[in-house]
Amino acid sequence: MTAQEIFEKLRTEAGDAVIECVVQPSYDPFIRIAPQAVFDICHSLRDDELLAFDYLMSLSATDLGDDLGVVYHLYSTKWKHKLVVKTQVPKDNPVVPSVERIWRSADWHEREAFDLLGVRFDGHHNLIRILLPYDWEGHPLRKDYRTPETYHGMKV
């Protein structure tokens, strides 16, 4: 199925939580969804017979200025089709439902997004830093991140 067809199918099921489908030349088409509906939509994306997205290729986060974006790259090994799903949360309360229970590969991806950009995944069983030391302050890939002067007495 193409992204447009998937979008229309999701639209009939989930309604306004599926916001838009953006198709641009030379870019992967993507579907933008509301953050509070991430878990339910992802669940039907995996379990629907016609969609069957059984593989989460990548879960990444981006800093969009006032918002934080989370991007899911999905693939179906059954139907060989791909889909990009995007969602956006405000920076002062960046909470996104975790999809770790849907795709187990999301576990470390979500920890990385939390570590470097501070997206809090609601429902993750072990949301701790994965790359940086546990006592690190701040999230370094945010645009407003200020590099500290020292760490444990070592000059940065």
Add this chain to the structure above:
Amino acid sequence: MGLLNKLDDPYEGGGIVLGKVEELLNWGRSKSDWYLHFGLACCAIEFMAMNASHFDFMRFGTIPRTSPRQADFIMITGTVTFKMADRIKILYEQMAEPKYVISVGSCSNSGGPYWEHGYHVLKGIDQIIPVDVYIPGCPPRPEAFEEGMILLQKKISRQAIFNKRKRLGTE
């Protein structure tokens, strides 16, 4: 080195060599260095080539150890992040004296490509532990490893063992 040359010209009667005990000890120490290898990045990959039969690191008398308590020197090969810097410090403190440090590659020498904008990289391992030999390169060729090892051996063979404080005070 210096000791063995004297064997070519022994005193009459044969088998007698005159030399300093210190030279003998230092000769032994410099020819049998066990190392703790701390591989962190691509320099450690180059170090595998150094250890393999083409370059044969063991001909310098080195034996890799997995415990800092058995090691004479530690080889820091690769990018030292702050997370790792704490651990390196602990490992170095666990080593028994006399201990030496070889810093391999641009990253552990000075931060390398991360020297300006790396929020997570230590800008040179010499900020936390004293370094004896720096091996430059990104990553260094095995020949550079060889030279670094020879430099460390030279340094060890020149070191004072007895009456250290008295002699080093006058130098």
